[in-house]
Amino acid sequence: MNFTSIKEIDSLQKWVKQAIKIKQNPLKNKKLGKNKTLVMLFFNSSLRTRLSTQKAAINLGMNVMVMNFGSEGWTLEFEDGTIMDQGASEHIKEAAEVVSQYADIIAIRAFAGLVDKEIDNAETVMSGFLKYATVPILNMESATGHPLQSLADAITMEEHKTKHRPKVVLSWAPHPRALPQAVPNSFVEMMQLQTEMDFVITHPEGYELNPEITKDSKIEYDQDKAFENADYIYAKNWSNYKEYGKITNSDPNWTITADKMKGTNNAKFMHCLPVRRNVIVTDEVIDSENSIVIQQANNRTYSAQLVLQKILKKLE
Numbered sequence: 001m002n003f004t005s006i007k008e009i010d011s012l013q014k015w016v017k018q019a020i021k022i023k024q025n026p027l028k029n030k031k032l033g034k035n036k037t038l039v040m041l042f043f044n045s046s047l048r049t050r051l052s053t054q055k056a057a058i059n060l061g062m063n064v065m066v067m068n069f070g071s072e073g074w075t076l077e078f079e080d081g082t083i084m085d086q087g088a089s090e091h092i093k094e095a096a097e098v099v100s101q102y103a104d105i106i107a108i109r110a111f112a113g114l115v116d117k118e119i120d121n122a123e124t125v126m127s128g129f130l131k132y133a134t135v136p137i138l139n140m141e142s143a144t145g146h147p148l149q150s151l152a153d154a155i156t157m158e159e160h161k162t163k164h165r166p167k168v169v170l171s172w173a174p175h176p177r178a179l180p181q182a183v184p185n186s187f188v189e190m191m192q193l194q195t196e197m198d199f200v201i202t203h204p205e206g207y208e209l210n211p212e213i214t215k216d217s218k219i220e221y222d223q224d225k226a227f228e229n230a231d232y233i234y235a236k237n238w239s240n241y242k243e244y245g246k247i248t249n250s251d252p253n254w255t256i257t258a259d260k261m262k263g264t265n266n267a268k269f270m271h272c273l274p275v276r277r278n279v280i281v282t283d284e285v286i287d288s289e290n291s292i293v294i295q296q297a298n299n300r301t302y303s304a305q306l307v308l309q310k311i312l313k314k315l316e
């Protein structure tokens with residue numbers, strides 16, 4: 001059993017309930033991971049994912065090894081049949097098979113390059129490990145998805161639900177750097193599994209996410225209109241998908257402000273973090289009692305622990 005996409009969740013409501021149960025007694029399955037090793041490979045930076053996934057593994061009694069593959073590992077070749085007389089020192093085939101000798105589960109973070117849409121959509125790094133590793137693979141944010149984050153988001157919204165059928169808004173906001181579409185992609189996929197929530201995506205025209213992911217999810221180009229009666233505002237920047245990897249809009253009018261939040265139904269503010277204060281969201285909003293970004297980050301441990309527990313049970 002791998003966990004690389006929200007689409008691998010058979011029942012989101014069941015998984016959310018299971019995660020909340022784990023949260024109530026996180027050390028209950030401390031023996032499950034005894035003498036099992038999680039190897040975590042980071043091709044990109046992390047705070048929450050690295051610490052929460054390690055914490056989750058420790059709660060299950062696992063050994064953990066972490067490697068900043070991007071700065072400490074060999075440059076990898078991902079094409080089969082290549083004459084490796086250029087920059088790459090090692091083929092993904094050996095790297096994945098070798099890491100599999102040391103690990104019972106391999107967790108990988110490898111962001112989108114945001115240069116070539118086809119390469120990113122092909123999930124080159126994740127696919128390479130899925131092809132050649134001989135142990136389960138866990139996605140800690142790949143080129144097109146961040147399922148551990150979106151599962152934590154679902155747990156958090158469930159915990160803070162105050163009404164039947166809350167309205168959830170995914171709102172684009174400006175950012176000085178070009179960011180991947182992975183987080184919004186998985187959030188959209190998770191919302192499409194929600195049976196008792198209304199969902200709206202709001203962003204500037206031209207910032208549509210991959211239509212193969214958004215499918216028939218509602219898109220509202222007027223942010224204020226989208227915010228009307230909202231119960232959750234999930235803010236996130238992403239770079240342009242159509243003009244792949246480009247920043248074509250930096251409009252500060254999309255920054256989440258207290259005035260915009262006034263148009264909601266006293267909505268909770270959510271963001272996966274790290275966040276650019278006073279660019280994505282003003283200090284006033286993220287420091288308000290309606291901000292649940294820290295609760296979201298805390299739930300990353302239980303999102304990861306549920307997934308690791310499911311994988312470990314399959315290994316028994």
Ligand SMILES: CCC[C@H](NC(C)=O)C(=O)O
Pocket residue numbers: 179180181182183237272273274
């Ligand atoms: C969890 C978010 C990771 C990354 N954020 C940055 C700042 O690179 C992103 O937007 O995908």
Ligand SMILES: NC(=O)OP(=O)(O)O
Pocket residue numbers: 045046047048049050141149272273274
């Ligand atoms: N939200 C999240 O995945 O944070 P990190 O990038 O710090 O792991």
